[in-house]
Amino acid sequence: MNSLERRSTFALSSIFALRMLGLFMIIPVFAVAGQTYQGATPALLGLAVGIYGLSQACLQIPFSLWADRFSRKPLIIIGLALFAIGGAIAALSSSIYGVIIGRAIAGSGAVSAVVMALLSDVTREEQRSKAMAFMGMSIGLSFVVAFSLGPWLTSKVGISGLFWVTTLMGTLAMLMLLLVPKVKRHYRVAPQGYLAQLKQVLAMADLNRLHLSIFMLHLLLTAMFIFIPSQLIKYAGIPLAHHSWVYLPLLLISLFVAFPSIIIAEKYRKMRGIFITAVIAIVFGLAIMALGFSHKYILLLGLGLFFVAFNVMEALLPSWLSKAAPIQSKSTAMGVNSSAQFLGAFCGGMIGGQLLSWQHIAWGWGFLAILALIWLLITFTLQQPRYLSSLVVSLPDTKEITEWTSVLLAIHGIEEVVVMPEKQVAYLKLDKQQLNEQTRQQLSQLINQQLAI
CATH class of the missing domain: 3.30.70.100 (Alpha-Beta Plaits)
Structure with missing residues (x-):
C-alpha cells in the first residue's frame, strides 16, 4: 500500500475499532452493573443492550443509500456524533429508560457500511483485501481489549463512567477522520432512485449469498460466545477473568493465517477457494467442539479453528462485497450486508441463550455445526468475483x-x-x-x- 492508503486504512480502521470498543466494553458488565438503575428488570437490561443492534440494523440501509449520492465523510461525522450523544445521554441517566433511549440514539449512527465504502474509495483494488483485513483485525482486537478492559474500568469509574468513555471514543473517532482525504466519485452509470437501487442490490443472487454469509458468521460467533464461557470454566479450568488470555493468542495466530490467505486470494485470484475453505474450517471447528468439548485441549482446538476461520472470513467478506456490488450502489450493498450482520448477532444471542438451557452440550455444538453446514451448501454456488x-x-x-x-x-x-x-x-x-x-x-x-x- 502507498502512504495515502496506509494512513486512510489506519484512520478508518481506528474509527471502526473505537466504536466497537465503546460498544463491547458494556456487554460483559451491564447485566450486573445495570441493576442499580431505577426501574431495572432483566428484560429491560436485555433491551438496553440489544436496542443498539436493532437501531443499527434498521438504519444501515438508509445511511448507505444516502452515501451513494452524497459525500461519505459528513455522513460518518453525523453517525459518530449520534454515537457520542447517545453515550452521554446514557451516562447522565439514573433510570433504565434513559439508558435505553441513549443506547437507541447511539445505535442510530449506523455508519459501518459508509466507513467501509469510504475505505474502498481510497484504496486500490489490488490493495483492498489487505485494507479490509487490517480493519477486520482491528475489530477483533477491540473485542478482546474491551472484554478485558470493561470490568476493570467499571470498578474504577462505574457504569455511568463507562458510558462517558463511549462518548470519548466517538469524539476521538471523529478526529481520526481528519486523516482521510476528501474524495469525489464519478461513475459510468449514475445512481438510480432509492427504491430501484435497493431492488437492484437485493436481486443479485451472489450478493444475497454474501449477506447470508455475514449473517451466519455473526450468528455463530455471538451464539458461541454466550455458549462457551461456562465450558471454558468447567472443562478447561480457565476462570472468567482469564478468558481474554484465551482469545488474545487466538487473535495473534489468526493474523499469521489471515494475511497470507488474503494475499493468495487477491494475488492468485483464489478468493472463492479461500472463502469456501474458511467455511469448511468453521464447520469442522464446531464439530470438534461437539465431539470433544469435555476435553480441555480438544475444546481449545475447535475454538482456535473457528476463530482463525472467522478472522479470515471477516477480512474476505467486505473485499468480495466491494468487488461484487455495482459500483454506483456499493454503499447500499454494504448497508444491506451490515444490517444482515447485526441481525445475525441478534439471532445468535437468542440462540445462544437457548443453548445454555439444553442439558446436552454436544447437541448445542452439533446444532451450530448443522447451521454452518447448511451455510456451506448454500454458498458453494458462489461465483468467482470480478477483478478490477x-x-x-x-x-x-x-x-x-x-x-x-x-x-x-x-x-x-x-x-x-x-x-x-x-x-x-x-x-x-x-x-x-x-x-x-x-x-x-x-x-x-x-x-x-x-x-x-
Whole structure:
C-alpha cells in the first residue's frame, strides 16, 4: 500500500475499532452493573443492550443509500456524533429508560457500511483485501481489549463512567477522520432512485449469498460466545477473568493465517477457494467442539479453528462485497450486508441463550455445526468475483475535472474515477481485459503517461 492508503486504512480502521470498543466494553458488565438503575428488570437490561443492534440494523440501509449520492465523510461525522450523544445521554441517566433511549440514539449512527465504502474509495483494488483485513483485525482486537478492559474500568469509574468513555471514543473517532482525504466519485452509470437501487442490490443472487454469509458468521460467533464461557470454566479450568488470555493468542495466530490467505486470494485470484475453505474450517471447528468439548485441549482446538476461520472470513467478506456490488450502489450493498450482520448477532444471542438451557452440550455444538453446514451448501454456488485493476494518476492542469472524468468514463473498461483534489491524484478503477490497443492509447494520452497494465 502507498502512504495515502496506509494512513486512510489506519484512520478508518481506528474509527471502526473505537466504536466497537465503546460498544463491547458494556456487554460483559451491564447485566450486573445495570441493576442499580431505577426501574431495572432483566428484560429491560436485555433491551438496553440489544436496542443498539436493532437501531443499527434498521438504519444501515438508509445511511448507505444516502452515501451513494452524497459525500461519505459528513455522513460518518453525523453517525459518530449520534454515537457520542447517545453515550452521554446514557451516562447522565439514573433510570433504565434513559439508558435505553441513549443506547437507541447511539445505535442510530449506523455508519459501518459508509466507513467501509469510504475505505474502498481510497484504496486500490489490488490493495483492498489487505485494507479490509487490517480493519477486520482491528475489530477483533477491540473485542478482546474491551472484554478485558470493561470490568476493570467499571470498578474504577462505574457504569455511568463507562458510558462517558463511549462518548470519548466517538469524539476521538471523529478526529481520526481528519486523516482521510476528501474524495469525489464519478461513475459510468449514475445512481438510480432509492427504491430501484435497493431492488437492484437485493436481486443479485451472489450478493444475497454474501449477506447470508455475514449473517451466519455473526450468528455463530455471538451464539458461541454466550455458549462457551461456562465450558471454558468447567472443562478447561480457565476462570472468567482469564478468558481474554484465551482469545488474545487466538487473535495473534489468526493474523499469521489471515494475511497470507488474503494475499493468495487477491494475488492468485483464489478468493472463492479461500472463502469456501474458511467455511469448511468453521464447520469442522464446531464439530470438534461437539465431539470433544469435555476435553480441555480438544475444546481449545475447535475454538482456535473457528476463530482463525472467522478472522479470515471477516477480512474476505467486505473485499468480495466491494468487488461484487455495482459500483454506483456499493454503499447500499454494504448497508444491506451490515444490517444482515447485526441481525445475525441478534439471532445468535437468542440462540445462544437457548443453548445454555439444553442439558446436552454436544447437541448445542452439533446444532451450530448443522447451521454452518447448511451455510456451506448454500454458498458453494458462489461465483468467482470480478477483478478490477486500479491506476493512480495525477490530475491534469485544468479546472475542468468533471469534463476530464467524463471523457475517461466514456472509454470502455473504465468503471469509476475517484478524485482526491487535495492530493491532486485520482484512482482509475478499470477492467483491463476490456481495453484494446486503441483505448489504451487514448487512455495514455488522457492521463499523460504510458500504461503499464
